[in-house]
Amino acid sequence: MDHSGHDHSAHMDHSGHGDMSAAGDMHSGHPGMGGGPPRCSMNMLFTWNTENLCIVFRRWRIDSTFTLVVSLLAIVALAAGYEALREGIRQYEAWTNKRVETAPHCRDQYRDDEDVEPQHEEEERLTETTTPWFLGQNAAAVTKRAHAIKSVLYGIQNFYAFMIMLIFMTYNGWVMLACSLGAALGYFIFGSRTTATKETACH
Numbered sequence: 001m002d003h004s005g006h007d008h009s010a011h012m013d014h015s016g017h018g019d020m021s022a023a024g025d026m027h028s029g030h031p032g033m034g035g036g037p038p039r040c041s042m043n044m045l046f047t048w049n050t051e052n053l054c055i056v057f058r059r060w061r062i063d064s065t066f067t068l069v070v071s072l073l074a075i076v077a078l079a080a081g082y083e084a085l086r087e088g089i090r091q092y093e094a095w096t097n098k099r100v101e102t103a104p105h106c107r108d109q110y111r112d113d114e115d116v117e118p119q120h121e122e123e124e125r126l127t128e129t130t131t132p133w134f135l136g137q138n139a140a141a142v143t144k145r146a147h148a149i150k151s152v153l154y155g156i157q158n159f160y161a162f163m164i165m166l167i168f169m170t171y172n173g174w175v176m177l178a179c180s181l182g183a184a185l186g187y188f189i190f191g192s193r194t195t196a197t198k199e200t201a202c203h
Helices: 002-028 065-102 113-129 139-168 173-190
Strands: none
Touching (some): 065 173, 139 173
């Protein structure tokens, strides 16, 4: 009878070891304990902490001082590039407006016989000042084609702006400063002929 009591205690000890092994498995599943890569830090309040900071994408992770510096420089370049894109679109609009002014209007294609000579002179002038891409097109056709291209550029500009907004919304102070510095640098380089005020916060 004494031996049966010893057997019961042995079984109890083994069950305790089983609980400990289960607890060990639970600890091994936690991020950062050897069970996988650490999770991205998602902040909804302003912070200067960059530990496990992910910028927009999971793969864009800040895990060292070097990656922080490189990422901040990349953000500065992206923000400056947005200002370069805006300036490029403004120059394209100015160029197309000039092309519309020099393109013949629809009514100019149906002149009386006595106006044939002036029409030839106008065509020669357009040949000298108009690019081959717009030759043979009236002002309405030039405007329609240019508006289609500007619509595509407008979509690209908005996508670019919202991506920068997402970067800014990491709520990290270093990232916010990089966005602002890039915008200022881009305006200094590309915005000499534009006003410093912006219509909206995003684009």
